[in-house]
Amino acid sequence: QEKVQQSPESLIVPEGAMSSLNCTFSNSASQSIWWYQQHPGKGPEALISIFSNGNKKEGRLTVYLNRASLHVSLHIRDSQPSDSAVYLCAVSPISSNTNKVVFGTGTRLQVLP
């Protein structure tokens, strides 16, 4: 079964700084990797996904995927207090007949004004 680990558990950064979140997974053949943002009392919302090795940029977000090292990272440039939330890494294993996504336990990001 796919294992997904996130680090750090908690991250505090000042407003305007870069926030860097990490995620490791156990199966290099995993199909897709998503990052979700979850504010208190709300359901998770998808932020960005990546399928191929390399990086992908969307606005202030950049995600890097290295399948050889089973590692994906999310970087938030110019972090804002509104970015304060829990960030979840989600990995979809390769399978012909399931769509079981495995989530990490999350990184709690706090951006101080």
Place this chain on the structure above:
Amino acid sequence: EAAVTQSPRSKVAVTGGKVTLSCHQTNNHDYMYWYRQDTGHGLRLIHYSYVADSTEKGDIPDGYKASRPSQENFSLILELASLSQTAVYFCASSPGQGAEQFFGPGTRLTVL
């Protein structure tokens, strides 16, 4: 308008009682999921479904049943609620394998 809705939003149940959590989606998605979220465990998959009238076990199905009577509706049933099932439960829908999941607002279940 919210595409995935859950009811109730909050529920207090007694140990040994039956609890039904409901989920409705207007996304026209084939895939639906039930997760529970506990501090320190993240989101864990309980049951999921690809098509109406069919459900599949997730990673932690023990003590839970699921029902998918239509594409839009997916229920989670706790026949004999236990203290350990106190958690926040999320329903989600998705258009396909590896695709984005759209989550509901969650149901906070407390079993006393």
